[in-house]
Amino acid sequence: AQKVTQAQTEISVVEKEDVTLDCVYETRDTTYYLFWYKQPPSGELVFLIRRNSFDEQNEISGRYSWNFQKSTSSFNFTITASQVVDSAVYFCALSELGNTGKLIFGQGTTLQVKP
Amino acid sequence: DTGVSQDPRHKITKRGQNVTFRCDPISEHNRLYWYRQTLGQGPEFLTYFQNEAQLEKSRLLSDRFSAERPKGSFSTLEIQRTEQGDSAMYLCASTPGGNTIYFGEGSWLTVV
Numbered sequence: 111a112q113k114v115t116q117a118q119t120e121i122s123v124v125e126k127e128d129v130t131l132d133c134v135y136e137t138r139d140t141t142y143y144l145f146w147y148k149q150p151p152s153g154e155l156v157f158l159i160r161r162n163s164f165d166e167q168n169e170i171s172g173r174y175s176w177n178f179q180k181s182t183s184s185f186n187f188t189i190t191a192s193q194v195v196d197s198a199v200y201f202c203a204l205s206e207l208g209n210t211g212k213l214i215f216g217q218g219t220t221l222q223v224k225p
Numbered sequence: 226d227t228g229v230s231q232d233p234r235h236k237i238t239k240r241g242q243n244v245t246f247r248c249d250p251i252s253e254h255n256r257l258y259w260y261r262q263t264l265g266q267g268p269e270f271l272t273y274f275q276n277e278a279q280l281e282k283s284r285l286l287s288d289r290f291s292a293e294r295p296k297g298s299f300s301t302l303e304i305q306r307t308e309q310g311d312s313a314m315y316l317c318a319s320t321p322g323g324n325t326i327y328f329g330e331g332s333w334l335t336v337v
Contacts, residue, residue, distance in 0.1 A: 114267075145325075145326075147328070152330060153331040153333070154328060154329065154330040154331065155268070155316065155318075155328035156328075201268075205326075211256065211320060211326065212270045213260075213268070213326060215267030215268050217265070217266055218265075218266070
């Protein structure tokens with residue numbers, strides 16, 4: 111069965127610190143997608159990134175970076191120089207390639223960035 | 226606004242009443258999903274549509290729940306005889322058939 115584990119329930123950092131959110135997944139599929147979403151207090155899930163299982167290159171987008179390691183089934187997310195506006199709940203998710211495309215979410219990590 | 230739109234955003238209802246939520250997906254997105262999210266948890270898949278066809282339903286979707294997408298555009302999720310355990314946020318999402326799924330802001334349901 112597919113499963114996503116985000117072991118960190120809550121993280122608190124001071125502004126400008128770097129922070130890494132961990133995500134470990136389980137799947138028997140050889141082809142799949144991994145996602146990160148941000149959920150601010152308003153409730154909307156904001157798409158951040160999609161990575162397919164064949165692409166293990168790390169990706170950087172501004173202050174955000176992602177480290178995908180298939181060998182350890184991990185897809186970690188780092189925010190560099192965190193800001194108060196980064197405070198939110200972050201979800202890692204897994205989906206099968208094709209088929210329904212439905213997402214299996216982790217339980218989320220609540221990030222609080224203090225000024 | 227071209228995002229996924231949900232209505233109402235908040236609903237408080239008495240136990241036993243019926244409620245209906247509406248979702249308007251992004252234009253031309255042929256896949257539409259419903260998820261449920263309770264406090265402190267990640268969203269859980271409920272059901273999805275390919276155009277007007279409902280292709281999969283989760284075991285979470287009891288017989289009190291029904292979803293429709295009659296013309297392959299907007300969708301409705303109805304909960305009959307609501308129970309306190311139905312209190313949650315109901316999220317709608319859509320995709321054009323690829324694997325990036327875009328979510329709406331959700332509809333919060335409180336059953337008192």
